[in-house]
Amino acid sequence: MSETSNVPQKQQDTQKAILDAAEAVFADNGFEGATTRAIAEKAETNSALIHYYFRNKESLFMAVVTRRSGSINERRRCLKNALFADGGRPELEELLDAFLRPTIELGRDEEHGGHNYARLLVHVASGMDERSRTLTSAQYNPAAREFIDAILSIVPGLSRKEAAWGYLQGVAVALSLMARTDRASELSDGECHDDDVEEVIARARTFIAGGIRALADQ
Incomplete structure (x- = not known):
């Protein structure tokens, strides 16, 4: 219930x-x-x-972040667990899709206010104040550790140090793509389509996967 x-x-x-x-x-x-x-x-x-x-305002702010982070983390875990079900060993790109998709799809969901959370999350994730650090640690670090462990299980030669760096770089990419800005279309003279969520996710997971594999080869 x-x-x-x-x-x-x-x-x-x-x-x-x-x-x-x-x-x-x-x-x-x-x-x-x-x-x-x-x-x-x-x-x-x-x-x-x-x-x-x-x-008070403090509790309200925490409730706003918790509502969305809970939804994001639950969907990420469901997608990740499905990939590893029955002894499965997914490709790195598939795991990164499970990480990226809930965040980017929410950020593009203007009908349900996801674009507002996209802007808010950038402030929280990059904030150095105690409030932001506490929220990030409590709401996102447990799921982050799960994904770092999952990355380590499928990328040979990758240390936990490099996996953590790779994950954080992935977070930076996800945050930059969470809200639609049309900048990709402008910079590519219309060749890129920022409103095509599947294209955005596909490019992001390929880019992040390449970086993580490069870290393993160092």
């Missing part, structure tokens, strides 16, 4: 509206620049309800 199964639908809708609004406001203004008043206005509710459901 899900945690929200006993919560009335109206309350679920209100909480979702607040989370969606907060995601957009945090993405636009950062944590420090965002206010609960601005979030309440965007959610078409009042600040009192925000404090009722989420206590």
Whole structure:
């Protein structure tokens, strides 16, 4: 039974509206620049309800990140586990697809606000403040370790040190491609199509796989 199964639908809708609004406001203004008043206005509710459901801005920010990171990590694990089911030994590109796809597809999902989380995640992942470091460690490091272990299991000669570097470079690529910017189309004079998610993922996994294999050959 899900945690929200006993919560009335109206309350679920209100909480979702607040989370969606907060995601957009945090993405636009950062944590420090965002206010609960601005979030309440965007959610078409009042600040009192925000404090009722989420206590304060800090807890609301954590809830925004946790909602999306949980979804991303769950899908990544499902895709990864399917590759290794029944003793399977996937190609590195297949494993990287399982890593990249949930992030990039979410970032391109403007209908459900994924593009806002794409912008917000860049700030969190690159942030040096204690809040960002704590969130990244808690929400993404456990899954990151699983993927590093998986990479080590299928790439001969790769040390954990190089696997960690390779994974982090993959994260950088994923973050840069998560939101549609049309820059690839501009730089290629229209040859690249930034709205083609399959092409974006295919190019990214090939690029990252080449880098990881090169690290193993050092």
